[in-house]
Amino acid sequence: MNPQSRAGADASxxxxxFAEFVALLALLMSMVALAIDAVLPAMSIIGQDFSVVHAEDxxxxxxxxxxxxxxxxxxxxxxxxxxxxxxxxxxxxxxFLIGSLVSAFAxxxxxxxxxxxxxxxxxxxxxxxxxxxxxDRYEGRAMARVxxxxxxxxxxxxxxxxxxxxxxxxxxxxRGIYEFFVLLSLIALIWFAxxxxxxxxxxxxxxxxxxxxxxxxxxxxxxxxxxxYIVGAGLxxxxxxxxxxxxxxxxxxxxxxxxxxxxYFAVLALSVGVASFMNGRLVMRYGMKLLANRALIGMFTSSxxxxxxxxxxxxxxxxxxxxxxxxxxxxxxGLLFGNMNALAMEPLGHIAGVASSVIGSVTTFISMxxxxxxxxxxxxxxxxxxxxxxxxxxxCWLVTRNIQHEAQAKASA
Numbered sequence: 001m002n003p004q005s006r007a008g009a010d011a012s013x014x015x016x017x018f019a020e021f022v023a024l025l026a027l028l029m030s031m032v033a034l035a036i037d038a039v040l041p042a043m044s045i046i047g048q049d050f051s052v053v054h055a056e057d058x059x060x061x062x063x064x065x066x067x068x069x070x071x072x073x074x075x076x077x078x079x080x081x082x083x084x085x086x087x088x089x090x091x092x093x094x095x096f097l098i099g100s101l102v103s104a105f106a107x108x109x110x111x112x113x114x115x116x117x118x119x120x121x122x123x124x125x126x127x128x129x130x131x132x133x134x135x136d137r138y139e140g141r142a143m144a145r146v147x148x149x150x151x152x153x154x155x156x157x158x159x160x161x162x163x164x165x166x167x168x169x170x171x172x173x174x175r176g177i178y179e180f181f182v183l184l185s186l187i188a189l190i191w192f193a194x195x196x197x198x199x200x201x202x203x204x205x206x207x208x209x210x211x212x213x214x215x216x217x218x219x220x221x222x223x224x225x226x227x228x229y230i231v232g233a234g235l236x237x238x239x240x241x242x243x244x245x246x247x248x249x250x251x252x253x254x255x256x257x258x259x260x261x262x263x264y265f266a267v268l269a270l271s272v273g274v275a276s277f278m279n280g281r282l283v284m285r286y287g288m289k290l291l292a293n294r295a296l297i298g299m300f301t302s303s304x305x306x307x308x309x310x311x312x313x314x315x316x317x318x319x320x321x322x323x324x325x326x327x328x329x330x331x332x333x334g335l336l337f338g339n340m341n342a343l344a345m346e347p348l349g350h351i352a353g354v355a356s357s358v359i360g361s362v363t364t365f366i367s368m369x370x371x372x373x374x375x376x377x378x379x380x381x382x383x384x385x386x387x388x389x390x391x392x393x394x395x396c397w398l399v400t401r402n403i404q405h406e407a408q409a410k411a412s413a
Contacts, residue, residue, distance in 0.1 A: 015137070016195045022146060024196060025134060027188050028089065028126035030157040031096060035065060035123050035181065036244060037161030037269075041261060042174035043248045049174065050109035056376050057109075059245035063372040064113045066241060068099075068120020069127075070365035074217075076128040077357030082208035085133050086198045090189065092125015097185040104178035119181070126188070128357060136199035159269040162262035216354035221362070228403035229344035230359055232396040234366025236299075236336045239392045241371025242385060246378045253380055255319050264323065271327040275334025288339040289404060295339075296397040299332035303390035307383070315381050322382065329389055 016024065039046075039061060047058045072092070080088035099118030106112035134146050168176045206212070220226055251257040251264060282291055306325040310317060341359065348355040374388035 015197060020195065024191060025130050028130045028192070031123045032069065032127050033157040034161050034164070034184070035119050036062060037158050038165035038177055040162050040248045040265065041166045042169060042177055044252065045174050052109055055249055056378060058249070059372060059375045060113055061116060062241065062245040063368055065116045065120040066364055066368035068117040069124045070361050070368055072121035072124030073128055073364060074357045074361035076125045077354055078208060078213050080129045080132055081206045084198050084200050084205065085129050085136065088129045089126050089192060092122050092129070093185050093189045095125070096122025097182055100178045100181035100185065104175045104182065128360065133199055156273060159266040159273065162265045166262045213354060217358050220348060220355045220358040223347055225347055225403055226344045226359070228399055229340050230362050231366065232400045233340035233344060234363045235370060235392045235396040236333060236340060237363060237367035238370030238374070239389050240333055241367050242374040242388045245371060245375035246385060249378065250385070254382060267323060268326050268330050271330045272334035275331040276337060279335050279338055283339065288343050291335055292339045292343065292400065295332040295335040296393050299329050299393040300390055300397065302328045302332070303386050303393065307386050307390065310382060310386070315383070317382065
């Protein structure tokens with residue numbers, strides 16, 4: 001048992017044990033979630049420290065990191081295919097460390113945001129290349145087994161990250177969170193360098209060519225089915241970004257919840273995780289398209305019903321009602337995350353490396369623009385957020401249904 005791929009087998013005479021390999025990959029992939037969510041409890045404190053006048057401007061703490069992720073993701077796929085997995089991950093971790101230092105020692109809000117952008121560029125490297133590491137070393141069911149364990153940790157991380165940030169704030173100021181990122185990136189870098197061998201042998205590397213990258217990028221962006229699902233995934237992820245960028249303000253201002261914010265955030269994050277986990281079983285029975293359609297309908301319906309309740313109750317809903325509908329909507333988002341990306345990738349298996357980078361980058365860029373646009377409409381009530389959920393799920397449903405109808409018509413012709 002332990003089937004290895006020929007690339008991994010040839011690359012090195014030693015390999016970390018299964019449990020260590022899973023733990024290392026989970027840490028690398030979780031850098032993104034930690035960078036986003038661990039800072040959330042400190043947003044108001046950062047605003048006070050830098051005298052940020054408008055609360056809406058604090059949303060850039062989340063939004064600018066997504067901009068860095070969008071920019072960075074497109075770089076690491078081609079780099080790892082050309083120079084190997086380890087150099088690409090080294091580069092990402094070092095850039096993440098630099099961004100963390102810039103934010104930790106920033107003397108202005110603008111400079112702290114520059115650090116966040118650099119963090120995003122860095123964190124996208126381990127996120128993109130870690131999957132390639134698994135593919136290099138494992139095949140078939142063994143690969144699925146590894147990814148299941150890795151994703152289990154990855155799913156849990158958004159739920160616990162705010163608690164980590166809150167814990168740091170108990171012993172240090174907000175800069176301590178960025179110093180924690182520096183320590184974490186150093187641990188990941190040393191662990192990865194010492195224990196993980198290169199998995200992509202030189203014979204299988206692809207020479208870096210702007211022509212090849214441009215050709216494959218163009219093919220990805222002009223494939224109608226892929227482009228439709230990229231837009232759809234960006235819209236849904238944008239709804240999630242709108243929530244992330246306003247979550248701390250929302251709980252504090254509407255429900256007067258500040259110290260217990262990490263707990264409430266964790267409950268909603270876990271609803272995404274549980275749905276993502278269940279999707280692994282449901283998709284084998286019902287298929288990606290059916291699950292995506294049902295999830296979009298469920299998200300739209302839940303959003304509209306909650307908006308109606310908001311109107312009936314003059315905008316004053318109890319926290320339990322918000323949490324109930326929030327959990328239902330985030331469960332739908334959890335079903336959509338994996339399926340929308342898989343549907344976008346499905347026609348492009350022959351250029352999977354570049355396609356994965358392009359899809360991830362463009363999806364993140366769309367989500368950043370859409371999420372920040374809706375986030376800026378936050379006015380101290382729940383209306384903007386749930387209008388965003390309703391509108392974005394409806395538009396996504398219309399886009400994806402149009403793609404499916406055209407594909408069916410083409411298949412019938």
